[in-house]
Amino acid sequence: MNRERHLMGLYSDERQAAAAVRSLAQSPFKVLRVHSPIPSHRLAEALQVKKSRVGLFTLIGGVIGFFAGFTLAIFTALRWHLIVGGKPVMALVPFVIVGFEFTILFAVFGNIIGFLFQTDLPRFDLPEHYDARCSGDHFGVLATCEDGQQDQLSRLLTRQGGQVSALDPGGI
């Protein structure tokens, strides 16, 4: 029976991690996950990840906020229906301020909600096959191979420097 084996290459340098990801892409092995202690453009490039959709959430939030702000201001003004200082009850000029602030507020909400959705956060358990050093200062590249190919994968992962940790219960 062929069992999947999980190996993680650990690197202290961003470039090494990115190079490892690139060399894995040309090998039969699969990159399952990459951990990074910092936001890294270099890794994103190496992984060829798709453009994040968080911006779309932000935009939608902003558009909703713009109209929500005006609606709130108009709704409350109409509830009172008082003429103040000779100004019309529904005075759009100052409502721009409410609309503007709500645009920003809701865009921020959209941004955070989008971020949580897109990253499956919050999560309270550690992911399977995890090395604690990834929470420190190490880049972790988690790759899988079939049973028996661990040596080959391990060589590939350490070619750029760095160490390998085996993350299956039985060890290598």
Added chain:
Amino acid sequence: MTSANSPFFDAFRRPAGWGFSSLLAVGVVSFLAAAGGRHPHLAWQAYLINFLLWSGIAQGGLLFSALMHVVKARWSGRMAGIAESMAAFFPISFVLFLFLFVGRDHVFPWLHYDLHGKEAWLNVPFLLARDGLGLLILYGVGFVFLYHSLNLRVGMLAPVGKLRTTLHRRWSRAEMDPDAIRSRMTLWAMLYCLSFALVLSLIGYDLVMALDPHWISTLFGAYCFVKPIYIGLGGLIVLASVLYIRYGADTGLTADHFHDVGKLFFGFALVWADFFYAQFVVIWYGNIPEETSYVIARTMTAPWRGLAWTVLLVSFVGPFLILLNKKIKTLPRAMTVLCTAVIAGIWLEHLLLIGPALNHGATRLPLGILDLLITLGFLGMMALAVRFFLNLFPEVVHMPTRDMSP
């Protein structure tokens, strides 16, 4: 004017046809013909608008470089050097300012008004003296900053031509180390930012707001120095795009540079609109006839009403919606079109501020082919100035800069 053997140098030296010079000639001829014709005030109106617009682009361009230095920004890279080239318009701008007084009967309508005690401030000799002095200070400080900045960028390189040799001799005599130059630059950059705000406020009050001598908006000065930053960035993006399209990677510019400077441009679209709104909402709330009449004339009555909406759409709403997109900011061609549209919108905005004061009871917009021709003349002048600078210091665009750290 020889020596350097890079083809890039030759590219800059190659006469770009008679394009810019003929634009200038067209502008001068149309201006002179119109100024001597039946409606000289239209020619002078276009002159004033263009003086403010193109000077603003040049002043805003150098401000970009000064700001980048003061805040120790590294992202701008070669952009700051390119922006400095627009300072070559400063001497021209000063001469244009002095020439404005030839048409004082047309550009200062208050000459014939009862000013109720404002004569002490609003009279031609005092106005000429204070604004002239202000511009001298602004341009002088700008040139001192530029002098040190160029020392850092190209001071060690072999000089070409007479002006470069003179500068090189001075730079070599002073023998300053890069850190000393940088601290000088910081001082003069800060002085430039300060005089930028003060002098351009003054120019805004004197040459734009005072055309309606009984109208007051306290924030108008700030509005008048935020605008040049906005169009200065626009001009910089156009210039950088043109250089990038022509010389490609040799310019050292990348899509990231355009993206970043595009974001700044986007930000200043908001700042500009905010400075308009901040004045507008106060006037709306106060609802005092002396204040509202100015706004009502420009936004609610024909023929200006349509122009006001056009300005808002072209210079704010349009760019705002378009620049939300990330991709477009990295495309030099698209940004050239957008920035040109914004600058054209700001041209119309100047007309909106100045026009009603100079054309009382106008039934249709005082806008025609003449304005376009005169504007082309100013464009030619700006292009010649920038080309002169880039011919003199091609390294700011081309050579690997020794050390870009601020």
